[in-house]
Amino acid sequence: MVSGKGGVGKTTLSSGFARHWAQQFPNERILLLSTDPAHSIADVLQVEVSNTAIALEDLPNLSLRAIAADKLLQDFKAKYGTILELLVERGSFVEKGDLSPVWDLSWPGLNELMGVLEIQRLLREKVVDRIVVDMAPSGHTLALFGLMDFLDEFLAALELFQEKHQVISQSFMGRYVPDEVDWFLLEMKADLMNGRQWLHDQTQTACLVVAIAEWMSLLETQRFLRSLKTLAIPVGGLLINQVVDSTSDVNQYSDQQTLICKFLELSVPAMLLVPQQPLEPVGSKALDSLMTQIRMADAAPLISITVESRIPEPILPGFSDFIAEGRKLVLIGGKGGVGKTTVAAAIALGMAHRHRDRKICVISIDPAHSLGDALGTYLGHDPTEITSNLSAQELDAKQVLDQFREDYLWELATMMSGETTSPNLAMRVAYSPEAWRRIVSQALPGIDEMLSLIEVMKRLESKEQDLIILDTAPTGHLLRFLEMPTALGDWLTWIFRLWIKYQNVLGRTEFMGRLRTLRQRVMQAQKQLQDPQHTEFIGVCQAKSAVLAETQRLTEALRSLGVPQRYIVNNRFEPEHRFDPQLFPNQTIVSLPVLPKLINVSHNSLRNVPFKQIEMAASLLFHDQEEQIN
Incomplete structure (x- = not known):
C-alpha cells in the first residue's frame, strides 16, 4: 500500500514499484490497484485504465485496475442484495420492496467500502499473487483502514436483526431453522476476520509512506505515522520524493537538506531518497529509470549554506476583490x-x-x-x-x-426499528432499537x-x-x-x-x-x-x-x-x-x-x-x- 500527503508522488512511485515487482517476480501475477476516486494511474503510465484489470503489453504479469465503486456496488447488490434487504426487513418496520431504491442512492464512503471488500475478495480467491494499492491521500486512507472497525459493528447490528427474526420464529413456531441469512453472516464475519489479519500481518502487508522535503509534508507525515501505529498498520518505509542534488538550485538544496534531517528523526524501518527528475517520470521507461535511482538516506551532517532568498515578482493578472463583488x-x-x-x-x-x-x-x-x-x-x-x-x-x-446524531440520527434509529411497547420481554428485546x-x-x-x-x-x-x-x-x-x-x-x-x-x-x-x-x-x-x-x-x-x-x-x-x-x-x-x-x-x-x-x-x-x-x-x-x- 502506498499513501501519504496529496501531491507527493504516490501514484508515480506505486506505478514504478508495481513494475519493479513484475520484473522481479516474472512468474507471479501482480496487480496495481487504485482506490482513489480521482485516480491518475492512466496519466502516469499513459495507458487506459478501468475497473477491469488490464495487463501491460511489456509486462503481461502486471495488470492495472482502478476501483469503480458504483460498478462494484451493483455486483455486490446482485450477489447479496436480496439477503441484505431481507435482513433489514427483519430488523425494521419496512417491507423488503421499500428498500430497493436505497441501492440507487449515493452512499458516503462507497469508494472506501468497495475498495476494502474487493481487496478482501482478490486475496481470498487468490486472483493475484501480489497487490500494490495506490491509495487516496492520507486522511482518506485512514478512513479506509477504519472501515474494519465499522464493518465489525455493522455486522453485529445485522446479527441483532437476525436475532429478532429468530426470537419471533421461536415464539410463534416453537423452533428456528437456520437460513441463507445465517450463512451470509458467517461468511462475512470470516472474510472480515481474514481481512483484518491480512492488514496487520507485517509478513504480508506494508504501507509505504511517501513525502517530499517540505515543512507541511513533514508535519502531515508525522501525524500519519502516529495514526498508522495506533491502527497497528505495518509501515514498510518512508520515501522522500523529488530530492535535488548539490548541483541544483542552491536555495532549494539547502532547504531540502534541513528538512531531510528532520525526516531522519522519525521512527521508520527505512528511509529512501527519490531524486528529482529533469522531466516528468511518466511512461514505462521513465518509471523504470526512476526506480534504479532510489537510494537509502543516511544521517550525513547538515551542510550549512547561507543564501539570499529571492522574492518573486508578481505576475498579472491577479484575483479580483471577492468581497466587493458580493461573494459569500x-x-x-x-x-x-x-x-x-x-x-x-x-x-x-x-x-x-x-x-x-x-x-x-x-x-x-x-x-x-x-x-x-x-x-x-x-x-x-x-x-x-x-x-x-x-x-x-x-x-x-x-x-x-455527535451533534447530527443528537439532532436527527438517534430518533431516526428508533423510528426505523419499529420499536414496540409489547409487554412481552422477548418481543421488546427483539424490537429494541439497539441494532x-x-x-x-x-x-x-x-x-x-x-x-x-x-x-x-x-x-x-x-x-x-x-x-x-x-x-x-x-x-x-x-x-x-x-x-x-x-x-x-x-x-x-x-x-x-x-x-x-x-x-x-x-x-x-x-x-x-x-x-x-x-x-x-x-x-x-x-x-x-x-x-x-x-x-x-x-x-x-x-x-x-x-x-x-x-x-x-x-x-x-x-x-x-x-x-x-x-x-x-x-x-x-x-x-x-x-x-x-x-x-x-x-x-x-x-x-x-x-x-x-x-x-x-x-x-x-x-x-x-x-x-x-x-x-x-x-x-x-x-x-x-x-x-x-x-
Missing part, C-alpha cells in the same frame, strides 16, 4: 498536493488585509488537515483568531457527527463530506462571516462534497416516502417536520453553490501532465454540476514550464510563482515558514488590488 463562499479545489491550502489561506489573508472592517473565515474540510500547518498555529473545530478580522478552523467530523443505534453510532468512513456540508450551511445561515473560504479535500472527495446536497436530498426523500406509507403506525410528525426543514436547508445550499453571485470556485493546478489532465476532468465535472468557475491558479509557476491556456479556455489563469521555502528564518523558527509563505502568496495573488490601494 469561495471554494478552493484540485488534485492533492497542488497547493490548495496555500491558496486558500492566502486568499483569506489577502481579503482580511483589504477589508479590515469585514469578518473572514477560512475553513478546512479535508480530513487530513494542513491549514494549521500553513498558518503556523494549532487549529481545532472552533474558530481561532489569526488577525483581528480573520479566523480559521479545521472541522472535526466527530464533533459535527439501529449501533449502526448510527458508527462514523461511516466517507461521511465527512455530508458533515462538512451541514457545518458550512450553519456558517452561511448564521451570517456571522462576510466571506468563507473552504480548503477542500482532493478532487474525488471534493466532487462528493459538491454532490452531497443532491445525495442527502435523495436520502431524505426516501425517508419521507417511507413515513407517508407508515405514518399511522409511526407517528413522529414533529420529527418529520424537522427533517423537512433540513431538506429545505440542503436544497438552499445547493442553489447557493450554483449561484455565481454567491459562490466562487477556484481550481489550483501545476504545469505537470498528470495534474493538468485531472484539472481538466475536474473543470468538466464542475460544469456538469453547475458550479461557477472563473479562475484557475497555476501554482509554482516557472516561465520555462508554461502550459497552453487553451486547456482552460473559459477560465482566467492566475500564476503564483515558486515561493522560497525557508525565507531566511532560523532553524528554531521553522514552524513560522509556511505563514511567511502565505503572506507572500497573498501579496502576489492580489497584486492588482495592492497597486490600486497604493
Whole structure:
C-alpha cells in the first residue's frame, strides 16, 4: 500500500514499484490497484485504465485496475442484495420492496467500502499473487483502514436483526431453522476476520509512506505515522520524493537538506531518497529509470549554506476583490498536493488585509488537515483568531457527527426499528432499537463530506462571516462534497416516502417536520453553490501532465454540476514550464510563482515558514488590488 500527503508522488512511485515487482517476480501475477476516486494511474503510465484489470503489453504479469465503486456496488447488490434487504426487513418496520431504491442512492464512503471488500475478495480467491494499492491521500486512507472497525459493528447490528427474526420464529413456531441469512453472516464475519489479519500481518502487508522535503509534508507525515501505529498498520518505509542534488538550485538544496534531517528523526524501518527528475517520470521507461535511482538516506551532517532568498515578482493578472463583488463562499479545489491550502489561506489573508472592517473565515474540510500547518498555529473545530478580522478552523467530523446524531440520527434509529411497547420481554428485546443505534453510532468512513456540508450551511445561515473560504479535500472527495446536497436530498426523500406509507403506525410528525426543514436547508445550499453571485470556485493546478489532465476532468465535472468557475491558479509557476491556456479556455489563469521555502528564518523558527509563505502568496495573488490601494 502506498499513501501519504496529496501531491507527493504516490501514484508515480506505486506505478514504478508495481513494475519493479513484475520484473522481479516474472512468474507471479501482480496487480496495481487504485482506490482513489480521482485516480491518475492512466496519466502516469499513459495507458487506459478501468475497473477491469488490464495487463501491460511489456509486462503481461502486471495488470492495472482502478476501483469503480458504483460498478462494484451493483455486483455486490446482485450477489447479496436480496439477503441484505431481507435482513433489514427483519430488523425494521419496512417491507423488503421499500428498500430497493436505497441501492440507487449515493452512499458516503462507497469508494472506501468497495475498495476494502474487493481487496478482501482478490486475496481470498487468490486472483493475484501480489497487490500494490495506490491509495487516496492520507486522511482518506485512514478512513479506509477504519472501515474494519465499522464493518465489525455493522455486522453485529445485522446479527441483532437476525436475532429478532429468530426470537419471533421461536415464539410463534416453537423452533428456528437456520437460513441463507445465517450463512451470509458467517461468511462475512470470516472474510472480515481474514481481512483484518491480512492488514496487520507485517509478513504480508506494508504501507509505504511517501513525502517530499517540505515543512507541511513533514508535519502531515508525522501525524500519519502516529495514526498508522495506533491502527497497528505495518509501515514498510518512508520515501522522500523529488530530492535535488548539490548541483541544483542552491536555495532549494539547502532547504531540502534541513528538512531531510528532520525526516531522519522519525521512527521508520527505512528511509529512501527519490531524486528529482529533469522531466516528468511518466511512461514505462521513465518509471523504470526512476526506480534504479532510489537510494537509502543516511544521517550525513547538515551542510550549512547561507543564501539570499529571492522574492518573486508578481505576475498579472491577479484575483479580483471577492468581497466587493458580493461573494459569500469561495471554494478552493484540485488534485492533492497542488497547493490548495496555500491558496486558500492566502486568499483569506489577502481579503482580511483589504477589508479590515469585514469578518473572514477560512475553513478546512479535508480530513487530513494542513491549514494549521500553513498558518503556523494549532487549529481545532472552533474558530481561532489569526488577525483581528480573520479566523480559521479545521472541522472535526466527530464533533459535527455527535451533534447530527443528537439532532436527527438517534430518533431516526428508533423510528426505523419499529420499536414496540409489547409487554412481552422477548418481543421488546427483539424490537429494541439497539441494532439501529449501533449502526448510527458508527462514523461511516466517507461521511465527512455530508458533515462538512451541514457545518458550512450553519456558517452561511448564521451570517456571522462576510466571506468563507473552504480548503477542500482532493478532487474525488471534493466532487462528493459538491454532490452531497443532491445525495442527502435523495436520502431524505426516501425517508419521507417511507413515513407517508407508515405514518399511522409511526407517528413522529414533529420529527418529520424537522427533517423537512433540513431538506429545505440542503436544497438552499445547493442553489447557493450554483449561484455565481454567491459562490466562487477556484481550481489550483501545476504545469505537470498528470495534474493538468485531472484539472481538466475536474473543470468538466464542475460544469456538469453547475458550479461557477472563473479562475484557475497555476501554482509554482516557472516561465520555462508554461502550459497552453487553451486547456482552460473559459477560465482566467492566475500564476503564483515558486515561493522560497525557508525565507531566511532560523532553524528554531521553522514552524513560522509556511505563514511567511502565505503572506507572500497573498501579496502576489492580489497584486492588482495592492497597486490600486497604493
